[in-house]
Amino acid sequence: MNFASIQYLTFFCCVFFTYWHLSRKYQNILLLLASWFFYACWDWRFLSLILVSTLIDFVVGKQIHGSNIRSIRRAWLGLSVLVNLSILFYFKYADFFVGSFIELCNTLGFYPSQPTLDIILPVGISFYTFQSLSYSFDIYKKELKPSHSLLDFATFVAFFPQLVAGPIVRAKEFVHQLSTDRQFNGDDFQRGLKRFLLGLFKKAFIADTLAIYLVDPVFAAPEQYSSATLWLAMFGYAVQIYADFSGYTNMAIGSALMLGFSLPENFNFPYLATNISDFWRRWHMTMSRFFRDYVYIALGGNQKGEARTYVNQLTTTMVSGLWHGAAWTFVAWGGIHGILTSSLQFKNRHFKFKMPKIWVVTLAAWAFTQLLVCLAWVLFRANDFDHARVYLQRLFSNESGDSIVMTVLILCAFLSFGVDHLYGWLKERGVLHRYEIPSLVKGGAYALIIIFMFHSIPKEATPFIYFQF
Amino acid sequence: MLSPFLKQILSMKALAPEVYFTLAIWFFCEMFAVFILPFCFSDAFFMSLYMDDKAKISTARFLNNENANIPDSITGWFNKPNEKRKHWVTDQYGSRSANPAVIERNNKTRVIFLGSSMVNGGEGVANNETMSAYLDSETREAFNFASMSYSVDQSLLTYRSKIKLFEPDILVVGIDPTPITGLYNHYIPFKIPEETSMPYLKPRFKLRDDELVEIRPNQNWLKSYLTNDEFHHFLKKNDAYFRDFEQFQSFGFTPIAQGLFALFKRVRSFVSYYYAEGVSDPLLEKVMDTFVMEAAQEGTKVYFAILPNQRMYSWSGIWQFFPDVYQLRVNALGLEGFNTIDIRQTLIDSGYSGNELFHDDEWHYRRLANEIIGEAIKVELNKSENVKL
Numbered sequence: 096m097n098f099a100s101i102q103y104l105t106f107f108c109c110v111f112f113t114y115w116h117l118s119r120k121y122q123n124i125l126l127l128l129a130s131w132f133f134y135a136c137w138d139w140r141f142l143s144l145i146l147v148s149t150l151i152d153f154v155v156g157k158q159i160h161g162s163n164i165r166s167i168r169r170a171w172l173g174l175s176v177l178v179n180l181s182i183l184f185y186f187k188y189a190d191f192f193v194g195s196f197i198e199l200c201n202t203l204g205f206y207p208s209q210p211t212l213d214i215i216l217p218v219g220i221s222f223y224t225f226q227s228l229s230y231s232f233d234i235y236k237k238e239l240k241p242s243h244s245l246l247d248f249a250t251f252v253a254f255f256p257q258l259v260a261g262p263i264v265r266a267k268e269f270v271h272q273l274s275t276d277r278q279f280n281g282d283d284f285q286r287g288l289k290r291f292l293l294g295l296f297k298k299a300f301i302a303d304t305l306a307i308y309l310v311d312p313v314f315a316a317p318e319q320y321s322s323a324t325l326w327l328a329m330f331g332y333a334v335q336i337y338a339d340f341s342g343y344t345n346m347a348i349g350s351a352l353m354l355g356f357s358l359p360e361n362f363n364f365p366y367l368a369t370n371i372s373d374f375w376r377r378w379h380m381t382m383s384r385f386f387r388d389y390v391y392i393a394l395g396g397n398q399k400g401e402a403r404t405y406v407n408q409l410t411t412t413m414v415s416g417l418w419h420g421a422a423w424t425f426v427a428w429g430g431i432h433g434i435l436t437s438s439l440q441f442k443n444r445h446f447k448f449k450m451p452k453i454w455v456v457t458l459a460a461w462a463f464t465q466l467l468v469c470l471a472w473v474l475f476r477a478n479d480f481d482h483a484r485v486y487l488q489r490l491f492s493n494e495s496g497d498s499i500v501m502t503v504l505i506l507c508a509f510l511s512f513g514v515d516h517l518y519g520w521l522k523e524r525g526v527l528h529r530y531e532i533p534s535l536v537k538g539g540a541y542a543l544i545i546i547f548m549f550h551s552i553p554k555e556a557t558p559f560i561y562f563q564f
Numbered sequence: 565m566l567s568p569f570l571k572q573i574l575s576m577k578a579l580a581p582e583v584y585f586t587l588a589i590w591f592f593c594e595m596f597a598v599f600i601l602p603f604c605f606s607d608a609f610f611m612s613l614y615m616d617d618k619a620k621i622s623t624a625r626f627l628n629n630e631n632a633n634i635p636d637s638i639t640g641w642f643n644k645p646n647e648k649r650k651h652w653v654t655d656q657y658g659s660r661s662a663n664p665a666v667i668e669r670n671n672k673t674r675v676i677f678l679g680s681s682m683v684n685g686g687e688g689v690a691n692n693e694t695m696s697a698y699l700d701s702e703t704r705e706a707f708n709f710a711s712m713s714y715s716v717d718q719s720l721l722t723y724r725s726k727i728k729l730f731e732p733d734i735l736v737v738g739i740d741p742t743p744i745t746g747l748y749n750h751y752i753p754f755k756i757p758e759e760t761s762m763p764y765l766k767p768r769f770k771l772r773d774d775e776l777v778e779i780r781p782n783q784n785w786l787k788s789y790l791t792n793d794e795f796h797h798f799l800k801k802n803d804a805y806f807r808d809f810e811q812f813q814s815f816g817f818t819p820i821a822q823g824l825f826a827l828f829k830r831v832r833s834f835v836s837y838y839y840a841e842g843v844s845d846p847l848l849e850k851v852m853d854t855f856v857m858e859a860a861q862e863g864t865k866v867y868f869a870i871l872p873n874q875r876m877y878s879w880s881g882i883w884q885f886f887p888d889v890y891q892l893r894v895n896a897l898g899l900e901g902f903n904t905i906d907i908r909q910t911l912i913d914s915g916y917s918g919n920e921l922f923h924d925d926e927w928h929y930r931r932l933a934n935e936i937i938g939e940a941i942k943v944e945l946n947k948s949e950n951v952k953l
Binding site: 115116279281282284285288289534535537538539541542543545546549550 | 567568569572576578579580581582583584585586587588589590593817818819822
């Protein structure tokens, strides 16, 4: 069940109107059943994975909390890590590692037979296993007390607005919300509905328009298109993946808000970043936070010398690349970001000169950062290294070829993205607080957006990019 | 008694003013679009919105003879001669036969197929995999003159203008699953809005004093189809589906209006199925009757192959609670004395599943189905005492 579908709207309306007529306990039961139903709509068989992950971490959390002996606490944590990562590795990475091993053998002159695993990837597996795992980690680090209610914990793991593509919510910022009474609040409802509408617009109009009319055709056959078109499609993909994923996040946050829950923000206008570290503070913030806390710091962070800091950074970003998908292109994408982040840190540590804070310098830093980010997206989008090589070669070769007709819809999609980030730019400078737009004008704008979307969203809807992760 | 939650929802203006104004203005836009907008603009304006980019491009290509169908002053369109596509070709007469059609008679029995893309074969099969191809033998030759989206009236006009010349012994005319709608339609996009690849114009017949009167549109109107008032006036007067275009003017621009209207159309369609509308029709019977009479004057016998789509073939699920329109049609046309061939029964007897017989569009036949149908027609023709095969 896709957020940008009539099925989800119907499902959500049913949940919403029933939910606010129930007491807290029954609200949680409804949320749990609705969440399982939501997930079962993709493939009911994989519900068992969520159940296993939930039960293991619920028990593990209690056992860790109940013991003061370090080795026992570690053993229970180890069990949680083993179960969750085994699920993740088997369903997401088994094919990849077996295939890579066989390729390596072939390179070395051995030719083992290729087993056909054909494992189906359960939707959102990377999100809910991490979320469940973070619960055990936080209890282990004594930052959280275990939940006394299996119902509350199961609802936290399966909460449908963020079940399949985040934001990755940590137990300590969500479980307590399940155990407090919730009252319908007109302001939350209004904010939630606006977030949902904004997300729908980003996904259904901006992301899908760019995907269908620009990005997919060009990436499918880069050798046919001119260099200028490849540049345009590369920028188009940068906008598409942002609109797609932040659109989903907006719909998740909006849905949760209408049900009285607050989820963490995931994006903060990432294409306004003026350096690569700044970009990662704005892009997929809950994932960055997860890898910082549970991988980078676990590896020693910046506490074990300069060289080790860079190695830790590189390792963390490569693991986060692998988290995105079971392919070496994702690992390489993570590696590039690791090198860029480490280079920036190296520069800051060893070259203390301050750049003058004038707009030309800021603009140049912004353009350079975004160019690097966009070039790295080519690797992220490519099917394999050969595909990326062909794309990047033609990008810089000034070759002629086919071009994509810049339709009004493509221009509108780019323009809408521009307005979104202009809003972020003005917001960061505090300009927007000076003006109060009347509700009537805002209402009119929203109504027109709804009607505009109705006419302009492509008929061939595409799935959310991050569902595959 | 309203619950506190519902009371809060109803007092939304104070609690959530932006939501309130959004809904209020949206509702106003819906009302404006339904009741006011149609009076503000001309048919030409709405026509430019009704026809999407693909339809506009397809019209231009059609007029430039770049499509697989080219304009025909009598039938509206016909297969482009000597066309070569990935899976199929046409000969110099536009026939899609296993062997090129020839006018000169020989000692073989000549069978000519007419009908829509279901007979023609569509994109999914090669020439030698169409139903007509399976009738070719040492004593018999079969030519396939069916054309995309043809209704029975166009098959009759094709017979008059092109097929008589070939002096066939037998005509096999495909009756597709919706044989009546096309008889009341001139402009294809009005009947099937999503059919953007075939924005063509066809003639139709009207019944006057139990006689067929042909209404033939001017094909040149397509050159200025967006702005030509004469064309729009003609369609308003003669095309039964012009009302769908008028409904688009009211219900095509806002989400709720369009959603509700789509729901209404779905319900209307179910009701028409329930009351078995569309089984037969006086105009259809008259066209078929005329077909048989005119062919008989030339010594040609006409068989009508009643063709099912996949839904009619399976007739399961919710549809089993509705009258079996296919069977009713076979019975009704049989009672009128037409030579009909029950294709569905043949396919059912073969024991194959719907997915094995039909392409993914659930409408066109796969090679296997065409072979079964071809064999069934062969058996039916062999039964005929007048024809020695």
